[in-house]
Amino acid sequence: MSWIDILSALVSGFTSLTWQSAFLILLGCVLLYLAIAKGFEPLLLIPIGFGVILGNLPLAQLASGEGQTGVLNIIYQAGIMTEIFPCLIFVGLGAMIDFGPMLANPAVLIFGAAGQFGIFLTLLLALALGFARQEACSIAIIGACDGPTAIYVTSKYARDLLPAVSIAAYSYMSLVPIIQPPIMRLLTTKKERGIVMAYEEKKVSKRVKILFPIVAGLITMLIAPMGAPLMGMLMLGNFLKESGVVGRLADVSSGALVNVVTLLLGLCIGSSMLAGNFLKWQTILVFLLGLAAISLDTVTGVLLGKLMRVLTKGKINPLLGAAGTSAFPMSARVVQREGQKANPRSFLLWHAIGANTGGQIGSVMAAAVMLAILAGMHIPPL
């Protein structure tokens, strides 16, 4: 072996670096910057950003996806392709969620349905732009404002879009405080935003809190069995918490389990963002449609809020409709902040949290119906 061969072996990493890989490594660094400096969903963007850097290193065999063989690909195949990660994250989410505000004021649940309208309007847009039906459904589900649900649907029907859809879903979840307020202000007057809603912290009995995940789980899973893996896990996590007798399991679910899965999920998603499947015009369209989905969710939510304001003769603040997305608890916080800007005496957080948890259930229902129709029409995965 000559010195030239040795030298070329030592610098092979540099010589194999393409401009596309270099660009994606730079993009990974931008995600890390946004997470650290701007505080955008750091729990997700740091693993994703680092995953992008690792996955695009030439010759390192750390990429995930079709035809890859590295260690991250093993985790990717085991956790994402089998849909285990989204389900485990839902156990953790369930253990973190307090359905109390929603149980105390169930009328706000209806906002959780209105907040899903953007999903279906975006589906129509994606179909009009020429996306295949499976792709259109996967893109539209970004409007669920719920990363695991988006990953769950996309990994079933349009795996090629998984990196773009998951990055878009998680990015827009963190951008909810920027996306929603201008739409809320555009659609409402200051007087409407300043409506003070009666605030009475109604107590809910422990029995209702324990029974709700069982009863609601049964009803929703019987209506839409395709969503049972997500809904079942969400309700299981909540039941662990509310039962009050398995504190250790509830703590692990809402802490260690969800943290470990989030780390692995982020790394795998990031390492699957490769030049071949990410650097294309389609990705830009996915991001634009994802933005449209979340914006339309907010529009339809606020419009329903305005209708409810009229029907209740001014008792409902229309901003509450914007909390019907499942971006929990970001949307609720945005509603509270915008309400207080218009009227410092307004306190909407309690009601908004209820609508927000309703949105969590609504988004899973919307995804379940979508999967049921795709399966019912015998539309195969791409």
Added chain:
Amino acid sequence: MKDWAFGLTMTIAGMGVTFITLYILTLVIKLLDRFFPYKEEKKEEGK
């Protein structure tokens, strides 16, 4: 089935089922609250 027909079917069925399910859940919560009100629980604790 044409794409637009598929999209409309999905939209109508998706929004319809989501609205109906959440409405049923609203009724279920009200029912649960009626059967197991908070006050009763406090009385039991008092016993």
